[in-house]
Amino acid sequence: MPEKPAITSSELGTLWLTYQQKTMILRMLEYFIEKADDEKAKNIMISLYDEIDPYVEKITVIFQNEGAAIPVGFTSQDVNKEVPKLYDHGFDIMFVRLIKEISMGMHTLNITMASREDIVLIFKDLTAITQKYYNACTQYLIEKGMLARPPYVSMPNSVEFVKDTSYLGGLNPFSSKRTxxxxxxxxxxxxxxxxxxxxxxxxxxxxxxxxxxxxxxxxxxxxxxxxxxxxxxxxxxxxxxxxxxxxxxxxxxxxxxxxxxxxxxxxxxxxxxxxxxxxxxxxxxxxxxxxxxxxxxxxxxxxxxxxxxxxxxxxxxxxxxxxxxxxxxxxxx
The missing domain is CATH 1.20.1260.10 (Ferritin, core subunit, four-helix bundle)
Incomplete structure (x- = not known):
């Protein structure tokens, strides 16, 4: 079997950014898990923690094998689990949902900048984990009545084409704007x-x-x-x-x-x-x-x-x- 090629500058950069983001998320999850007042929310966060923690170690091993310095990222010194709650009930899952939305975009983009198979697989796995927990957070918030749904609209009963350039307007204060x-x-x-x-x-x-x-x-x-x-x-x-x-x-x-x-x-x-x-x-x-x-x-x-x-x-x-x-x-x- 041929040896793995050295990682490229793009792969080094995306792994470095991922290490920073994941160590930050892990520290924040440690606090939110400690302060969770809802068992279902706590289980979601514990499960997420357990799934993403091994990927910090995988990235660390890649850096070590490549002779690259291990980033500092965020450590136990960056979190204090003993302090009072900073946020009211529900914020933990709202925050995790938004972080997972950010992660989805990052991991998808990172896949396009990687070519070494083991690194592509890391971002592919992280994408699947992110989608899984984004949905879990969404369903939790809906169940608890804490997620605002976008407005409903009457379904179109015919296909229409734009008839003039006024469709693009809106800057003129003296003309009406389309809905x-x-x-x-x-x-x-x-x-x-x-x-x-x-x-x-x-x-x-x-x-x-x-x-x-x-x-x-x-x-x-x-x-x-x-x-x-x-x-x-x-x-x-x-x-x-x-x-x-x-x-x-x-x-x-x-x-x-x-x-x-x-x-x-x-x-x-x-x-x-x-x-x-x-x-x-x-x-x-x-x-x-x-x-x-x-x-x-x-x-x-x-x-x-x-x-x-x-x-x-x-x-x-x-x-x-x-x-x-x-x-x-x-x-x-």
Whole structure:
């Protein structure tokens, strides 16, 4: 049998990112499992933990075999399971569901950037695990009445074609706008739903962060999420379309941090990346000009917010450097 080829730069990069994300999720699951007040939710999280934990070890072995440094990621020092509950009932599964949504996109993309069979298999397995638990979380939240369903619509009874370019309009304040279509509703509703969970998460972070700089940053993020929820909700309400309003999952009054500032900053950075990706899709599939323009403004705000967070992480020594390509200029000297 031929020996395995060395891993490529793309495979090294995607494995490194996966290691960071999985060690973060494991630390957060440890806390949420400890504080779970619902047996079914606890079992979902324990089962998820048991399924993804071995993949951290698999990635570690690959790094060792390739002679690559093992990333630090997130360790037991980044979580304190003994502190009071930071979030109310239901947030744990809401959070896990959103994390699994982020993971689905990441693992699918990572498969396309890998060619070595064992690495492709890792991302394939992780994709299946992610889909399994995303569905488990969704069904749990529906069963508990904690998941807002998108609005229903009358089924089309004929096929129609767009008749003129006014279909694309929306920027002119003196002309009427067409009602949003179902694809646009799907993107708007999803953006509101994810921002609500993100706002609840970052509000808790703002309450308990140790560093004042991080605390202010999280508060700013909560306000940004709130403004996006408000504007997108108003867009739906203009067409008499209901907006998502999930029950439960809010931050408690606790001000004691269960996670390190480093972990909370990384988690926020991950959510910003996911938000920019989701908004890109929203822009691509929204044909009404005013919707695309509004989403593009949000993307600019999110990018600037994420960039500000990166500076804070660097200043505090919280940003682990990704594997670098060789600097040929330095080698020549």
């Amino acid at each position: 949003v279509n179902t694809v646009e509703v799907a993107n708007l509703f999803h953006a509101i739903e994810t921002n609500i969970t993100g706002m609840q998460m970052i509000t808790g972070f703002a309450q308990c962060a140790n560093e004042q700089e991080a605390k202010k940053y999280f508060s700013k993020g909560a306000e940004l999420a709130k403004s996006m929820i408000k504007e997108l909700s108003e867009t739906l309400l203009q067409d008499d379309i209901q907006t998502p309003s999930p029950s439960g999952g809010i931050a408690t009054r606790s001000t004691v941090a269960p996670f390190s500032d480093k972990l909370m900053m990384y988690c926020t950075s991950l959510f910003c990346s996911f938000s920019m990706g989701g908004n890109s899709l929203g822009t691509a599939f929204s044909l009404r000009n005013d919707l695309s323009a509004k989403i593009m403004v949000f993307m600019k705000d999110i990018f600037e917010y994420a960039h500000e967070g990166a500076k804070i992480m660097i200043r505090n020594g919280w940003m682990e450097e990704q594997p670098q390509m060789e600097s040929r200029d330095k080698l020549k000297k």
